[in-house]
Amino acid sequence: MRIRRLLWLSPFAFIATAAANPAPPPALNVEIGYLSRDYSEPLPISLVEPAVTDEGLQGARIGISDNLATGRFLGQSYHLVEKITPRQGDIAADARGLLSKTHLIVASLDAADLLRIADLPEARDAIIINARSSNDDLRGKDCRRNVFHVAPSWSMRADALGQYMAWKRWTKWFLLRGDTNQDIAYADAIKRAAKKFGGEIVEQRTIVFDPGNRNSETGHQQIQTQIPMRTQSPPPHDIVFVADSEDGFGDYLMWRTSIPKPVAGTQGLQAVAWSPVYEEYGGIQLQTRFRAKIKRPMTELDYMAWLAARVFGEAVTRSGKTDAAGWRAYIMSKQFQVAGFKGQGMTFRSWDRQLRQPIILSGPRTLVSVSPQEGFLHPTYLTDTLGIDEPETACKIRG
Amino acid sequence: MLKASTWIIAASLLFLVSPSAFADKLFVSNERDNTVTVIDSETLKIVKTIPTGKRPRGIVITPDYKEVIVCAGDDDRLDVIDAEKLEVTKSFPASGPDPELLAVNHKGDRIYVANEDDSLVTVMDRATGQAITEVPVGVEPEGMAVSPDDSIVVDTSEQTSMAHFIDAKSNKVIANILVDTRPREARFTNDGKEVWVSAEVGGTVAIIDTKTFEIKKKLSFDVPGVRPELMQPIGIRFTLDGKIAFVALGPSNRVAVVDAGTHEVKSYILVGQRPWHLALKPDGTKLYVANGMTNDVTVIDVASLKAEKSVPVGRLPWGIAVKPDDH
Numbered sequence: 001m002r003i004r005r006l007l008w009l010s011p012f013a014f015i016a017t018a019a020a021n022p023a024p025p026p027a028l029n030v031e032i033g034y035l036s037r038d039y040s041e042p043l044p045i046s047l048v049e050p051a052v053t054d055e056g057l058q059g060a061r062i063g064i065s066d067n068l069a070t071g072r073f074l075g076q077s078y079h080l081v082e083k084i085t086p087r088q089g090d091i092a093a094d095a096r097g098l099l100s101k102t103h104l105i106v107a108s109l110d111a112a113d114l115l116r117i118a119d120l121p122e123a124r125d126a127i128i129i130n131a132r133s134s135n136d137d138l139r140g141k142d143c144r145r146n147v148f149h150v151a152p153s154w155s156m157r158a159d160a161l162g163q164y165m166a167w168k169r170w171t172k173w174f175l176l177r178g179d180t181n182q183d184i185a186y187a188d189a190i191k192r193a194a195k196k197f198g199g200e201i202v203e204q205r206t207i208v209f210d211p212g213n214r215n216s217e218t219g220h221q222q223i224q225t226q227i228p229m230r231t232q233s234p235p236p237h238d239i240v241f242v243a244d245s246e247d248g249f250g251d252y253l254m255w256r257t258s259i260p261k262p263v264a265g266t267q268g269l270q271a272v273a274w275s276p277v278y279e280e281y282g283g284i285q286l287q288t289r290f291r292a293k294i295k296r297p298m299t300e301l302d303y304m305a306w307l308a309a310r311v312f313g314e315a316v317t318r319s320g321k322t323d324a325a326g327w328r329a330y331i332m333s334k335q336f337q338v339a340g341f342k343g344q345g346m347t348f349r350s351w352d353r354q355l356r357q358p359i360i361l362s363g364p365r366t367l368v369s370v371s372p373q374e375g376f377l378h379p380t381y382l383t384d385t386l387g388i389d390e391p392e393t394a395c396k397i398r399g
Numbered sequence: 400m401l402k403a404s405t406w407i408i409a410a411s412l413l414f415l416v417s418p419s420a421f422a423d424k425l426f427v428s429n430e431r432d433n434t435v436t437v438i439d440s441e442t443l444k445i446v447k448t449i450p451t452g453k454r455p456r457g458i459v460i461t462p463d464y465k466e467v468i469v470c471a472g473d474d475d476r477l478d479v480i481d482a483e484k485l486e487v488t489k490s491f492p493a494s495g496p497d498p499e500l501l502a503v504n505h506k507g508d509r510i511y512v513a514n515e516d517d518s519l520v521t522v523m524d525r526a527t528g529q530a531i532t533e534v535p536v537g538v539e540p541e542g543m544a545v546s547p548d549d550s551i552v553v554d555t556s557e558q559t560s561m562a563h564f565i566d567a568k569s570n571k572v573i574a575n576i577l578v579d580t581r582p583r584e585a586r587f588t589n590d591g592k593e594v595w596v597s598a599e600v601g602g603t604v605a606i607i608d609t610k611t612f613e614i615k616k617k618l619s620f621d622v623p624g625v626r627p628e629l630m631q632p633i634g635i636r637f638t639l640d641g642k643i644a645f646v647a648l649g650p651s652n653r654v655a656v657v658d659a660g661t662h663e664v665k666s667y668i669l670v671g672q673r674p675w676h677l678a679l680k681p682d683g684t685k686l687y688v689a690n691g692m693t694n695d696v697t698v699i700d701v702a703s704l705k706a707e708k709s710v711p712v713g714r715l716p717w718g719i720a721v722k723p724d725d726h
Binding site: 066069070073074282285288289292317318337338339343344345382 | 497515516518537538539556557558559560561563572575577580581600601602626628631650
């Protein structure tokens, strides 16, 4: 008995007991907060598609159960403290509530909410992992010491597509965007990617399009006539790039543009951290596990929240530390890596705390490619060819 | 009593008559084709392609060499191939869901199955094909190995990054060893003193002392000009004399040669793309490598450590089992 108790005290060493039950009682109880808001999500493109209201949260829950599976052998337990702020609710108050319980936060928040909670005095020593926003400023001029990003930035997504276009030698890009801040940010990233990878934006158009009665009888006729009109007479191009984060018109571009060209961006060929069609590097196992428990496909928001929970799990399991400062130091150390079914250990960039990761290029039903593409070289990490590299970063807070 | 020389003459005569009379048979599971390819080890020609259940991956031959057992993961069962008839003669649905890898003990009466989706190791009775018990382990169990004396079973769990040591008598977990990220194969050394565990994403092989359950050494792999993240160890095999270990390094398209005594990585052999699992010819002279991306098997000469030939098989070859010629 005495030997077993001693062993719980060193949960990071192996646990070898001759007794029948190898799982010692928890020696370390780790609470992880999940914070999101009831954002107004775009309606599904078809009414037949179920509207999913728990994206992200379910990924975090699977991540916690994965952490628990390791933890139960090591004398660690994990618990998810969930908070979804109502659409008009006070995010700061909810964040304070969570931060009084834990310093580990999975944040499925937009950029404004994320900054609001990161700047709370209570969050000073927290580790907040951004599992939603692709906003480049969060990794640049608005970076924070306590904010880490598992969500890929707009730049990483645009570069992932840009490399593929360079590989295809599709150099002339016709760019269409909506008018939300997200659309503008993604369009800007696509323009930077064009410069970086030898593409040329032959023309850019802003499209504000309300498909209106798209689901009623003859609803398709309006779309069928409107899309060719809005895309007519473009300069010669190889591909249509689209930045339409609200799903307003992007899906209607395919087979309807005036000149028949493939579509990439927020619709068509998408650059994502995860896709329900992805199954490489054992990814099928996570897809299967998720579907079996949650009864729906795993989305990118689910994956990012899952990955954030796993980052905390790895930090706790492998660091030998028991506090947020120790875990933070471990996450930023050379020893840290997290596996996310991408065929390589993933690490955080020291200059902006962005997770390096291969980016999936996904069609609606098939995986098309994974960037970085062959031949795009970098002295340290090939994945650093995606997004803002150290010399260009606007983030002044390192490490 | 016949003299030895007579035997040799008889043997060589027989060899002249039929070049494959002394041929071993290789059984290669093809994950994407739902087949097992049977290859003659001497002619390196395909003898037969055996249809199996869906997504065949883990494959072993029983110690009596009578049966080749394959995990048909997507059909939630094991398929048993009669090693003489070269066809699936029975299936064991009691394997539990999504079997990925399996091991048979040396006595030949127990089958241990890693149920990837259910975080379980299923212990089966080989004679009846019935499950005896289930042992809960970490998430995505994969590698399975039985110690030479059949007393300990080791399972690795990919997502939990652990090697679980199971007492074969009580079927209870007696130790959990944290290794590097995404452990794939576990392999006992021939003397049973060590278990080698490959960690695919971590890029290392942990050498675990089976007495103290301590990690004695972690091997890492480095080839100039090859990106370190491509060095992903998967399959492990030891030579018959136990002096050399071969480690398949997945996307780096190489097999590492490791001195099993000093634990030094000596060299790397270039093979096909994404070498996965390995098998040794029963006489110890050849190593067979299943190359997932190039759909072939590389034959390596163990004495010269040179890749000699590659043999096309089915799509996404995963694992190999070998039946010696004299059985």
